[in-house]
Amino acid sequence: MAKLSAPSGFRDFLPDQFRKRSELICRIRDVYEAFGYEGIDTPAMEKLAVFLGKGGGENEKLMFRVLKRGAELGRALEKQGELADMGLRFDLTVPLARYFATHRGELPAVFKRYHIGPVWRAERPQHGRFREFVQCDVDVLGSPSPLAEADVILATATALEALGFTSLTVRLNSRPLLGQLVRAAGVPEDLVNGVFTSIDKLDKLPPDEVKKEMLGRGVADAAATSLLEFAQASETLDDAAKLAEVERRCGETGAALLSQLREVISMTPELPSGKLVFDPFLARGMDYYTGPIFEVAAEGVPFSLAGGGRYDELVGVLSGQKIPAVGFSIGFERVYTLMLERKMFAAGDRAAEVLVTIPHPSMAAEAVKLSAELRGPGLRVDLFPGKAKLPQQFALAEKKGIPFTASVSEEELSKGVVTLRDLSTRKNEQVERAKAAEWLKGKV
Numbered sequence: 397m398a399k400l401s402a403p404s405g406f407r408d409f410l411p412d413q414f415r416k417r418s419e420l421i422c423r424i425r426d427v428y429e430a431f432g433y434e435g436i437d438t439p440a441m442e443k444l445a446v447f448l449g450k451g452g453g454e455n456e457k458l459m460f461r462v463l464k465r466g467a468e469l470g471r472a473l474e475k476q477g478e479l480a481d482m483g484l485r486f487d488l489t490v491p492l493a494r495y496f497a498t499h500r501g502e503l504p505a506v507f508k509r510y511h512i513g514p515v516w517r518a519e520r521p522q523h524g525r526f527r528e529f530v531q532c533d534v535d536v537l538g539s540p541s542p543l544a545e546a547d548v549i550l551a552t553a554t555a556l557e558a559l560g561f562t563s564l565t566v567r568l569n570s571r572p573l574l575g576q577l578v579r580a581a582g583v584p585e586d587l588v589n590g591v592f593t594s595i596d597k598l599d600k601l602p603p604d605e606v607k608k609e610m611l612g613r614g615v616a617d618a619a620a621t622s623l624l625e626f627a628q629a630s631e632t633l634d635d636a637a638k639l640a641e642v643e644r645r646c647g648e649t650g651a652a653l654l655s656q657l658r659e660v661i662s663m664t665p666e667l668p669s670g671k672l673v674f675d676p677f678l679a680r681g682m683d684y685y686t687g688p689i690f691e692v693a694a695e696g697v698p699f700s701l702a703g704g705g706r707y708d709e710l711v712g713v714l715s716g717q718k719i720p721a722v723g724f725s726i727g728f729e730r731v732y733t734l735m736l737e738r739k740m741f742a743a744g745d746r747a748a749e750v751l752v753t754i755p756h757p758s759m760a761a762e763a764v765k766l767s768a769e770l771r772g773p774g775l776r777v778d779l780f781p782g783k784a785k786l787p788q789q790f791a792l793a794e795k796k797g798i799p800f801t802a803s804v805s806e807e808e809l810s811k812g813v814v815t816l817r818d819l820s821t822r823k824n825e826q827v828e829r830a831k832a833a834e835w836l837k838g839k840v
Contacts, residue, residue: 567693
């Protein structure tokens with residue numbers, strides 16, 4: 397019989413992995429809620445009309461489509477028409493736009509939301525990238541103010557700090573400003589989006605390879621050289637110098653966009669464990685970005701931990717009204733994988749603090765009662781589920797990482813005591829039953 401496993405790009409999570417992932421989600425959610433963001437959820441599937449043509453770029457091509465069902469599928473097959481009518485969400489932003497358009501009358505004029513949940517993309521699985529993965533988003537809808545950018549930037553940086561990341565760099569740019577910079581270098585309009593795709597690879601490929609790709613797209617050598625020379629020079633310039641050079645290159649056409657970025661920079665307070673920097677060559681992959689865009693990098697990490705930007709037109713496509721919006725998304729899977737590799741999770745992660753063992757089958761009911769008593773003060777208490785000798789019960793506790801066991805025999809019941817065992821030392825101690833929880837809480 398063939399070995400059964402999850403499909404490629406999908407995963408099962410063992411209890412230890414599930415606990416770690418849940419811990420990360422709780423920490424991120426606590427930060428988001430501390431900033432006043434409210435949690436929502438949306439269906440895993442949406443109608444194809446919600447997704448298609450909404451600026452999802454390559455992700456639209458990677459969407460898992462869902463076949464029509466029953467008679468509708470039969471009719472589509474007969475007419476050789478479209479076989480799918482829905483798709484699994486490939487991000488949390490496009491469903492948010494549909495959600496806001498649907499429920500706008502029930503939501504505040506300025507809506508701050510967070511959404512933590514799985515998304516699906518039919519891409520090639522690789523290290524830290526999967527076909528099903530979790531995203532953690534914060535968004536502000538209904539505010540055109542740069543304060544919204546400052547808020548999502550600070551919330552995201554604070555959440556990453558809460559996970560243990562320090563020396564963060566938030567890279568800031570404007571997608572329209574990058575377009576002005578590319579055009580000013582002499583790139584024709586029909587090649588601008590292709591140049592964006594090439595520029596987005598500057599942190600992965602050497603400049604010569606990026607230039608070769610640009611030339612292959614039809615970009616003139618002089619234009620490609622001008623852009624890449626500035627990209628290399630900007631790595632050693634401070635923000636003021638980079639802003640001034642962009643202003644010189646773009647002239648009046650970029651003045652308003654530069655002013656917008658300067659406002660975001662001035663309104664964003666000092667980050668808890670990092671800095672905000674202007675990066676004129678930050679591109680981002682989504683076509684729906686209409687203003688400032690940002691990514692978070694950590695020292696010694698070759699990929700971004702989070703990304704986002706302003707998308708003032710996406711909600712309007714679905715609602716018929718222009719709704720300003722800005723959001724930031726943490727790459728949960730990359731963060732989780734990185735934290736595993738760096739051993740950033742706290743030691744002592746375990747299923748429970750104590751396992752209640754059953755020294756004799758006649759004491760099973762009393763063991764259940766003892767379990768309930770110990771849980772009362774807030775301990776996590778497991779109960780051995782069945783009949784086995786005590787060494788086997790102790791072995792189960794050790795396998796699950798549970799440090800203590802508790803048991804009560806008929807004699808101990810009459811004396812009002814329980815036996816508590818420290819599995820690290822193999823030593824037993826009899827403690828008054830009324831004080832057992834207190835004793836355990838002082839040890840774990």
